[in-house]
Amino acid sequence: MYFTDSHEWIKVEGDLGTVGVTSHAKKELGEIVYLELPEIGREVKVGEEVVILESTKAAADIYAPVSGQIVAVNEAVRNAPQLLNDSPEDIGWLFQIRLSNPQELPTSNLLIHEEVFCTPLDSCRCFFLFLCLPPFFHRDSSRICPQARNWKHCCL
Numbered sequence: 724m725y726f727t728d729s730h731e732w733i734k735v736e737g738d739l740g741t742v743g744v745t746s747h748a749k750k751e752l753g754e755i756v757y758l759e760l761p762e763i764g765r766e767v768k769v770g771e772e773v774v775i776l777e778s779t780k781a782a783a784d785i786y787a788p789v790s791g792q793i794v795a796v797n798e799a800v801r802n803a804p805q806l807l808n809d810s811p812e813d814i815g816w817l818f819q820i821r822l823s824n825p826q827e828l829p830t831s832n833l834l835i836h837e838e839v840f841c842t843p844l845d846s847c848r849c850f851f852l853f854l855c856l857p858p859f860f861h862r863d864s865s866r867i868c869p870q871a872r873n874w875k876h877c878c879l
Contacts, residue, residue: 725788725828732812733788738825740789741816744776749811753780755804760796761818767793774817776807785817789828795819 724734730748733740749755757777767773767787774785796818800806807815822828 727786727788729786731785731788733820735822735825735828738822739794740791740820740822742773742785742788742818742820743816744785744807744811746811748783749808749815751780752776752778752783754778755807758801758804758807758817760801761793763793763796765793767791767820787820789820789822790824791820791822793818794821 724732726732726745730745731742732745733742735741755776755778759775761767761773768790769787771787772784773787773793776783776785797806797816800815800817807817809815
């Protein structure tokens with residue numbers, strides 16, 4: 724599983740990725756009451772707005788963590804946003820995307836591997852600990868290594 728600094732997650736199997744929002748993002752948004760999912764067949768580029776979430780606190784855009792074609796949306800979440808509130812990193816997934824270039828995943832500077840995203844800050848051995856901002860956050864809101872953009876050079 725990979726994460727973005729704007730708290731989207733993507734779980735990739737082959738050339739198919741399942742995308743959602745982190746528990747931390749959901750917690751910050753509050754109760755999700757409405758969501759607008761993308762159309763199946765839509766081609767998107769990394770960083771493009773794909774989903775709109777509306778909560779009791781605010782509205783938020785959800786961005787494509789990779790480029791590709793939307794191949795499925797979670798109709799259960801569209802019909803019952805409570806599923807997203809209850810389980811944002813499992814049954815509350817938002818859409819599936821067929822990656823246009825799966826080989827770019829391991830080299831992407833936009834995605835953070837789960838091993839780093841879930842590393843507590845105090846266990847990080849990163850030389851650049853105080854130089855790199857913004858910090859990323861653990862799914863449960865604990866701070867982790869601010870050098871996570873370059874995770875291959877940090878924390879492992």
